[in-house]
Amino acid sequence: MAATVGCMRYLLVGATTPLRRSTSLPSSSSFSSWTWKPNPISFPIQNHAFRSPEKFFTPLAAASPFDLSPPPIDLDLLDLWLGSLQDTVTEAGAEVSEAGIIETFDNDDEALDAVDNGVVVVDLSHFGRIRVSGDDRIQFLHNQSTANFECLQEGQGCDTVFVTPTARTIDVAHAWIMKNAVTLVVSPVTCGSIIEMLTKYIFFADKVEIQDITKKTSFFVLVGPKSHQVMEDLNLGALVGKPYGTHQHFMVNGMPITVGVGNAISEDGFSFMMSPAIAGSVWKALLSQGAIPMGSNAWEKLRIFQGRPAPGKELTNEFNVLEAGLWNSISLNKGCYKGQETISRLITYDGVKQRLWGISLSGPAEPGSPITADGKKVGKLTSYACGRTESEHFGLGYIKRQAASNGNTVIVGDNIAGTVVEVPFLAWQSPPSKSSGP
Incomplete structure (x- = not known):
């Protein structure tokens, strides 16, 4: 656990824009017991020294309940993002769309080179994030998508595909299994329709709640062969080498952040979901370790070069989940689920x-x-x-x-x-x- 605490030395990089409303931690999950000793060192990451970590970070006591989804803020993402991350990226020359999406840093070629030889950080906060909670959440998702949720434990994760009853593809979701909820990361173009679809299948007796937490969180990914080194340098090395989807919870400036293994492009790299209030601080910390910023234009090129299918392009009503090659997201032994009969026939009769x-x-x-x-x-x-x-x-x-x-x-x-x-x-x-x- 000492290594866990140590990571905050780099992530706590200064105060963020003050919240306009008071915040408090939600009460629904917990950390195991541990002790923490303050480190009196200052950290000159933003051209001036900062107070020691204990001024920014309060460890959670063993009895303190804690749930990372959604974080304890009730403001829209744009309100906080404008004061936290946008100032940072616009100063760096980023072009930002009216929807708040970072399109380019005018360095697309450099960023693509860094994917092969270094490390890039990409803001994917416009991607959808869905929180599925309630006592029946695991069985519900187990029945509504292709992965075996019942074999997963808290702190693990997987990819799962949402399909039509005839196994036509809707989207690939990345799932994190948390203490009291499952967080799904989906495409920005399918988030609304997936929420609508899932809500439609909640029956009267089901203890399931669906929430769109996209605007209550920010989301970054690290990609490239040097992403492991960045994690080590941030004292997050305990996650390096862990199975895809493994994730842990931390605090930055008193706000929650979840760090996970893997990203939407590959099983290598890492993902960060956090309160928008600390997005600017985390972004600067990653850049300080050598990560090259990448905009959405270069990200789309990378998606195609890597071969990651996308909704509306490779994932449509024309193509089924096996034609899309999404084998790692499919379980054959979990029983009935939407699209299961079609998938079974395709495999049994070599119908792809x-x-x-x-x-x-x-x-x-x-x-x-x-x-x-x-x-x-x-x-x-x-x-x-x-x-x-x-x-x-x-x-x-x-x-x-x-x-x-x-x-x-x-x-x-x-x-x-x-x-x-x-x-x-x-x-x-x-x-x-x-x-x-x-």
């Missing part, structure tokens, strides 16, 4: 007729363009991104299983040559065995 691939292109191509091989249409391009050089073009697309595979050549649109390639996110997926867990 197409699959998602990466495609290295000779030029720009429009999503929706047909993919042909030997003069026959065999698929469709679903996403496109230009690379860091004029000659680098890449896309994602569904291709019939018997028509092409890794290394084969296809034509996209009228005359754009493409080479079918594996992409990291899909390469990590593996068909589950009948004895597997989530």
